[in-house]
Amino acid sequence: MGLLVVNTVHRDMTRWHSANAFLGEKSKYALLLVLLVSVFCASFWSAPVQAEDELNCVLCHKFRGLSRIDEEGNFRLFYINENLFMKGPHKRINCMDCHRDIEKIPHDPAKKVNCTTECHLLEPSGKKKFSHKPVAKILEKSVHGRFDEDGKPKEYQEDYPTCKSCHEQPLYRPLSFFKGVSSGVSRRGLGRCKTCHQTGDFAEDFYNHVTSRLQKTRESKEIVEICAKCHEDPAFQKRHGLDNVVASYKDTYHYKAIRFGSDRTADCVDCHIVYGESVHSVESMDSPTSATYKANIAQTCRNAECHHEAGEGIASYRVHVDYNNKEKNPMEYYMLKFFSGLMAAVLYFFIVVIFLELLRRLFPNFSFNSAERSGHAVTKPTTEGGE
Amino acid sequence: MQVYPKINYRGGKRYFFRFSLVQRIQHIVLFTCVITLSLTGFPLRYHDQSWAEPLYNFMGGIDVAPWIHRGMGSVLLGLFVFHTGYWLYLFFKHRVGRLIRDDELTVGNFFKEFFSMEMIPTAQDGRDIVAMFKHLLYFTNKPPQYNRISWKEKFDYFAPYWGIPILGPAGAALWWRDEFTQIFPGWLLNAFYIMHTDEALLAALFIFFVHWYNVHYAPEKFPLGTVFLTGYLSEADMIHEHYAEYTETMKAEGLEHEIKLQGHH
Numbered sequence: 001m002g003l004l005v006v007n008t009v010h011r012d013m014t015r016w017h018s019a020n021a022f023l024g025e026k027s028k029y030a031l032l033l034v035l036l037v038s039v040f041c042a043s044f045w046s047a048p049v050q051a052e053d054e055l056n057c058v059l060c061h062k063f064r065g066l067s068r069i070d071e072e073g074n075f076r077l078f079y080i081n082e083n084l085f086m087k088g089p090h091k092r093i094n095c096m097d098c099h100r101d102i103e104k105i106p107h108d109p110a111k112k113v114n115c116t117t118e119c120h121l122l123e124p125s126g127k128k129k130f131s132h133k134p135v136a137k138i139l140e141k142s143v144h145g146r147f148d149e150d151g152k153p154k155e156y157q158e159d160y161p162t163c164k165s166c167h168e169q170p171l172y173r174p175l176s177f178f179k180g181v182s183s184g185v186s187r188r189g190l191g192r193c194k195t196c197h198q199t200g201d202f203a204e205d206f207y208n209h210v211t212s213r214l215q216k217t218r219e220s221k222e223i224v225e226i227c228a229k230c231h232e233d234p235a236f237q238k239r240h241g242l243d244n245v246v247a248s249y250k251d252t253y254h255y256k257a258i259r260f261g262s263d264r265t266a267d268c269v270d271c272h273i274v275y276g277e278s279v280h281s282v283e284s285m286d287s288p289t290s291a292t293y294k295a296n297i298a299q300t301c302r303n304a305e306c307h308h309e310a311g312e313g314i315a316s317y318r319v320h321v322d323y324n325n326k327e328k329n330p331m332e333y334y335m336l337k338f339f340s341g342l343m344a345a346v347l348y349f350f351i352v353v354i355f356l357e358l359l360r361r362l363f364p365n366f367s368f369n370s371a372e373r374s375g376h377a378v379t380k381p382t383t384e385g386g387e
Numbered sequence: 388m389q390v391y392p393k394i395n396y397r398g399g400k401r402y403f404f405r406f407s408l409v410q411r412i413q414h415i416v417l418f419t420c421v422i423t424l425s426l427t428g429f430p431l432r433y434h435d436q437s438w439a440e441p442l443y444n445f446m447g448g449i450d451v452a453p454w455i456h457r458g459m460g461s462v463l464l465g466l467f468v469f470h471t472g473y474w475l476y477l478f479f480k481h482r483v484g485r486l487i488r489d490d491e492l493t494v495g496n497f498f499k500e501f502f503s504m505e506m507i508p509t510a511q512d513g514r515d516i517v518a519m520f521k522h523l524l525y526f527t528n529k530p531p532q533y534n535r536i537s538w539k540e541k542f543d544y545f546a547p548y549w550g551i552p553i554l555g556p557a558g559a560a561l562w563w564r565d566e567f568t569q570i571f572p573g574w575l576l577n578a579f580y581i582m583h584t585d586e587a588l589l590a591a592l593f594i595f596f597v598h599w600y601n602v603h604y605a606p607e608k609f610p611l612g613t614v615f616l617t618g619y620l621s622e623a624d625m626i627h628e629h630y631a632e633y634t635e636t637m638k639a640e641g642l643e644h645e646i647k648l649q650g651h652h
Contacts, residue, residue, distance in 0.1 A: 250435075260431075307565045309569070310565040311565075314568035316572045318573075318577050331577070331578060336581060
């Protein structure tokens with residue numbers, strides 16, 4: 001998740017390109033603006049930003065060039081931008097809380113961070129140590145979990161997403177970067193919190209955390225791209241026996257509206273997650289508790305924000321149609337064939353007529369009938385028409 | 388109803404009556420709807436093309452364009468209903484009315500009158516198509532002599548008259564999808580989606596290439612055939628496109644001696 005720990009940014013250049021594709025023109029400008037503003041503000045702040053950095057890790061990691069080529073030949077950047085880190089959700093956590101295998105400084109190559117590690121923060125509702133374990137559990141139970149019902153590892157383990165498969169995408173880091181630092185509904189409301197919660201930045205952090213969670217954080221277009229990262233890959237589809245659901249989704253008005261900037265039509269998670277549940281709980285359409293289980297589809301479509309007037313009939317609407325698949329979508333296949341055939345017949349016929357007509361103008365008087373050729377190319381008027 | 392002279396003179400030239408004002412207005416409403424519907428519809432069909440987004444934004448973007456599309460679609464459906472009422476009115480007033488007056492109203496005569504309306508395809512159209520191909524393939528140098536409504540124009544007429552009942556209700560069902568699924572199964576919407584977009588593509592390609600070639604792009608018409616505005620067709624075009632009607636009209640107006648020959652002028 002390492003929102004600011006940008007150490008893997010350059011591992012894969014293609015990822016950067018797809019990241020750029022996520023950013024619309026607007027967000028690019030917003031990004032530029034945020035960068036400019038932070039540079040501007042930073043020039044006034046003489047005091048360094050105070051991170052929870054007891055061991056002074058940034059002593060080394062503040063250098064922009066801190067990088068190396070790892071054993072797999074990937075370029076790794078270990079630079080940490082403190083300003084950005086301080087705007088991320090991990091700002092109150094010690095480096096060592098997550099990077100637990102580091103015992104001495106300078107340290108050996110660190111292992112990958114386990115997101116389910118318990119950190120020193122207390123989760124306020126239960127006063128337990130905070131960890132991402134609950135969400136990891138939801139993911140594990142979902143169709144994206146890497147073990148089957150009997151606890152056996154599923155085939156093609158490397159295809160199943162870990163936390164970072166999605167959250168390492170540039171669009172997920174750092175959160176405040178994309179939504180603006182001033183998340184929340186009212187800065188004035190914060191004043192009420194601060195009356196009692198005076199210690200440190202607690203009120204501010206807590207308020208921002210809660211209010212930002214109440215907003216839609218990602219554009220639908222970005223959600224589609226995240227899912228497409230795996231589901232659009234033909235080799236991946238083949239390994240798991242899946243259809244190209246991204247392509248078929250992109251044929252729907254749902255996507256087309258999103259494509260042109262609407263946020264009012266359904267993206268992947270709107271239909272594949274039971275209304276009100278965590279976005280990590282995607283289930284197979286064969287599971288009776290799934291949002292896309294046959295008996296639940298109508299209810300999913302009828303969720304308050306979408307087709308709330310729809311009847312049971314809506315359940316038989318097919319969102320993912322493969323127009324080239326005769327077995328799966330025979331009606332759509334043959335209808336498309338009919339219209340393509342009709343179109344070809346009509347247009348080819350008229351194109352031929354127009355072409356011949358234009359050609360005829362070049363030789364207006366020519367005829368294979370030699371009698372006509374010698375005489376004048378005129379016709380006696382008749383009233384019947386025809387010949 | 389206004390009576391239009393069969394032949395009008397402007398600047399010493401003859402012009403032949405073809406379309407009344409009511410018909411021309413219907414046509415203007417028709418093409419305004421079709422062009423606007425195309426501009427607000429096809430960017431969605433071809434959303435992955437580079438021109439789609441700028442064009443769609445020009446038409447108002449995702450917040451406005453769909454409403455223009457639905458509005459114009461409603462107007463077009465209204466036009467379909469109006470036009471149906473229009474020809475039914477003319478049919479009953481003039482043809483059935485005459486049968487009643489002459490006390491000749493039988494089922495046979497009723498259908499005979501129905502099938503003799505000028506937009507209905509006849510055996511003569513088949514003969515005209517054969518004559519056209521004979522001419523186009525150089526078996527004769529006599530061009531076909533079309534009557535008042537040629538087979539091409541009948542095709543032009545029935546393209547929207549079959550297209551709108553396919554496109555319109557399908558579009559309406561997709562618009563009122565929630566209410567629709569209270570009565571009908573949702574898979575019908577899948578069918579309507581194909582009907583709507585594919586029939587639209589056929590209509591647009593036919594209109595913008597074939598129809599516009601016939602009335603605007605063809606060398607003697609380019610850049611603009613004006614009959615859709617004036618309702619009258621020039622003598623040269625009459626001879627070229629409706630020679631049978633031309634000679635008939637000239638005779639009826641007592642201008643038999645001034646009939647020009649259908650050569651290549």
